[in-house]
Amino acid sequence: MAQSHRLSDGGRIDREQPLGFTFNGKSYQGYAGDTLASALLANGVMLVGRSFKYHRPRGILSAGVEETNAPVQLETGPRTEPNLPATEIELYDGLSAASVNCWPSVEIDAMEVNDLLSRLMPAAFYYKTFMWPARFWMSYEKAIRQAAGLGTTPVHRDPDRYDKMHLHCDVLVAGGGPAGLAAALAAGRTGARVVIAEQQAEFGGALLGERDEIDGAPAIEWVAAALAELAAMPEVRLLPRTTVFGYYDHNFVALLEHRGDTVGTRKRLWKVRVKQTVLATGAIERPLVFADNDRPGIMLAGAARTYANRFAVTPGRRAVIFTNNDDAYRTALDLKAAGVEVACVVDLRGDPDGDLPDRADAQGIEVLGGWAVTAVHGRKRVNAVEVMALDASGEAVDGEPRRIDCDLVCVSGGWNPTLHLFSQSGGRARFDAARSLFVPGDSMQAECSVGAANGTFGLASCLTEGHEAGAAAAAGAGRRRSQKRISVPRVAETVEGAWRNLWVVPGKHPVGRRAKHFVDLHNDVTAADIQLSAREGYESVEHTKRYTTLGMGPDQGKTSNIAGLAILARERGADIPDVGTTTFRPPYTPVTFGALAGRDIGPLADPVRRTPMHHWHERAGAVFEDVGQWKRPRYYHRPSETMGDAVDRECLAARNSVAILDASTLGKIDIQGPDAAELLNRVYTNAWDALAVDRCRYGLMLGEDGMVMDDGVTARLGENRYLMTTTTGNAARVMGWLEEWLQTEWPELKVHLTSVTEQWATVTLSGPHARRLLGAFTTDIDLDAKAFPFMSLRQGTVAGIPARVFRISFTGESSFEINVPAGYGLALWTALMGAGEKYGITPYGTEAMHVLRAEKGFIIVGQETDGTVTPVDLGMDWVLSKKKDFIGKRSLDRADCQRLDRKQLVGLLTEDPNSVLPEGAQIVSELRDKPPMPMIGHVTSSYFSANLGRSIALALVKDGRARQGQTVHVPLDDRTPRAVIADPAFYDPEGDRLHG
Amino acid sequence: MLLISCPWCGARDETEFSCGGEAHIARPADPNALSDAEWADYLFMRKNTRGPYLERWVHTAGCRRWFNVARDTVTNEITAVYKMGAKPPRARAKASRRKR
Amino acid sequence: MADPFQWQSPLAHLGLAARSNREGDPGDAGVHLSERPARTQVNLRGDSADDAFNEAVTMVLGVGLPARPNTTAAGEGVTVLWLGxxxxxVVAAPDVDRLAALETALAGHGAAVTEVSESRAVIGLTGANAREVLMKGCALDLHPRAFRAGRCAQTLLARAGVILHQTGNEPAYDIYVARSFADYLWTWLEDAAGEYGVRVTGADT
Structure with a gap:
């Protein structure tokens, strides 16, 4: 397979390493060191895609990150990635890629009809046309998106691994071109911790594609020496293939490293906290806006010589150079040296007279000064251009057109400093009116722009500036200056003339007629579109951007920004800075979701908290429920049982024999100090002074707004020591809440808190046989109901393990809560299960626990409450102290809390005892044919109770306590059950059983 | 992401902290002496200033201490960090534009 | 009666000792992971400005409390980590007497002494790439210029709160993590360390 456009020698490719690849199903060969774009060009493939809106044929425009025309779909199957610019894909053996946005093929695209119809499709065409009727937008959108399809997202699970890494450094250098390397060297020599990131595989930036000399030798030798020196510095980290894509607050900078498929990690996200940043992000060449400036074969001038010099590829056989500046003459000279016929240089300036035009002249290259390209021939590949002389004003062309055959047009409109990161750092660009370009303004963070990114284009100045900035950054990060005096490398400076900015190149026809003048090639936005938007009153660039889609999408206006602003400004008769500059936002280039997720996927997506008995539950068939990050058994599944069967079985066991629950997840806070009781008095609604040692009390905690926040039982362990329990989900919140009050409002209280949630495994035995079962395991605790009454605690041993046993109950049964050091949790559980067999001991989960407590009318914070419910609403006035202040008390007196029609907790009994209401269902008192109906409340908890043989529900109903006995309706999708409002305590309302 | 200097642990990432809103709002000594409007002002109303703002933060994932931060809500610049009970530093120059 | 030897370490279910024996010599794995053996852990709260409190602690522990944030103090068989x-x-060899002695000595000093031995798992992390593994999930600056042996910090590692204690400059770290998060964190560490080669080492000292 001959590479028709490859030079026989030169370039930074390895001819010893040929690589096979396919593009749009056809096989080609390239070399190691190629990008997909350079390899395609080497094979004479210029046509690579179709444009976004008009489906015009498009060719490779650039050699870098600014590529607008060559987004490809890389690979297929689970590894596929859409919209990667071919210029940024490092070639590897077996690579397979395809054009996006064309069907059936890039050569014959059915949607090309859009180009013929384009007179009918001005800017905002879709918005204007498909907005009515609004309800059809959803179906329009689908078809439009398919027509404008930008590649396809993978549908399979990504087989690769991604990760993230935190890093701290003194100096981060973004960009590995000459200025960046100089900065890294200067900083590195002070011993500073330096990171230098370069988005390409190879360091060197522009030097890789130029024929410059440094210190009298090819510049690339200086690059190699610089890299060798940096690599030898222990505190310097070189990150090739790494894009600095985000600049955030306080010098937090995000990098994406492409590590390739061969290493364990495909991409790595670096999260870097930087002391001083040096932005050496280079510059991006501006295209010129002229008639049909999007034809394949039209390429940025800098890119054309990069292909020749770096990749040994000639992007065409016969070239026309079209420029407004001296730099493009380098392309003419380099292409000629590479054997490309240079037909002529078309220069918008009347009298180009810098060093470079002189050299071109000396080489016998024809220069047409004061001329312009006015037409492009060839649809899928340029075959000729027409050029005409400009009149004196530069606003129009004169005379007869001249036709010049060519297959390559190298254009240059000057260069724009890459300000994206500077802008992201909070800085505002400054307009350099003399040169018509934006340069970095004042720094808002500890950063500094150097080289082309700072509008400094000469190589000698770039090296000096980089060097000085690197040294200053290291000093700013607290490093002492290097003792060695280092000389900046010497470069012969070339004198270059000024640019001539003609934002829209005049032609035979007015803009918008016959030909298209593209500003944003990526989004198919033309000069005419921007003019239309200005005429329709979109005065700010931010409006124009949204109206025309200028600068949107993956390329983020890298090549279109300045021309768009200039055309808008001219249309409005304003100066460029007055139409505003768009703010660049992260990411600079697209970041794959895989890298953002890192290893927080699958089982590591979120921590799973497990109790010491977790694996026993697993083996016993537990179906788990997430409670916060905890896994709690919801019920224990037995073969042939439904969930309902299992819950019924567990509920019956708790009331008729003995049932066992893993309650280890409850929050536990050890409270110590002489003011412990005072703290409890302030944070709980009831009084704590009188609680005796070894006794327990229920407590309700309110927010300062008077709403229920948490509840739990607190026990007095000693004179100045209490143990507070909290709900599972609120453990951290309550601990934080108490600490907040102690530290910020009540520092005078002598009390310390320590979380002991994880210290103890908690096993609850509930049911008539609980006492007898436990009795077999303890000799030093008298379990008799009189010796060990309800709401008290004993410390002793259970099964030989030091234990705290509490007589508290959430089920309404006689119940013992046994706390042992967590490491013994499984041992205790297993022992109780073994000995309990003869009583039919039954492990129960959270679902049965919920049913059992609902039978008793006990609330669950977060189920019966939602942050708008007061203790009075819950009928819990009995827990509110009248004598003391507590957090939230004042709020209970607010008018809104005193309303008579507040929702109150009630029980609900459906007329049909087998009908279980859905939780959350709305309740109405007066049934109408169809909504709306006045809603008086909602169901908060609802279950089938096996113990009662019927369904039960708790609900919050307006003025509910006064409605006892009333029948209400619960309209559902398919039925409207009737229910009677009842007392929420359905079972043993006197509480005889729990005292037993 | 902010870099917040805990008065004890030093500079840590924002993810280790929680913000507790506006600082220097003392709980009234006798809530019952306040009218509903006054109580609502204490309970709900915050300045939410554009520019320099004094707020409370807690080093949740670290030493769990509360402290105060003077932060510019426009630039996110942190001009001071001081302990609970300490007086706020004199208001710095409005949204200073100097390098951090 | 339950067998008191049925006490289980937080990571007992992973069978790490057996794995360590099976995998044998750590060889050239870049990362070594272990579950550290049980220690008595006591959470101590008190007023560091109170001389009497400090003296009482020093008397019992044989080492003073570290006053500088995020540092540790080591005495005979005991290490004290600054938490706030x-x-x-206070971390010491399993020793019930020391806990009781501390409680007795500090009575009346406005201090709180709370046993938390069972609250946390301690994971040992060493090896040439140990620091890189931590960098994957911890935002602290762990460079030797910023964090050395003898330093400790409460911070986040992956999505779990941890106490990170650097025990050696090789580097070696002890990672204290709440017991319920131990399985998650171990899994995360093994996954993050995968690219360097992981060996599970026996729970030595």
């Missing part, structure tokens, strides 16, 4: 301006973690 009025909070420390």
């Amino acid at each position: 301006p009025d909070e420390w973690l």
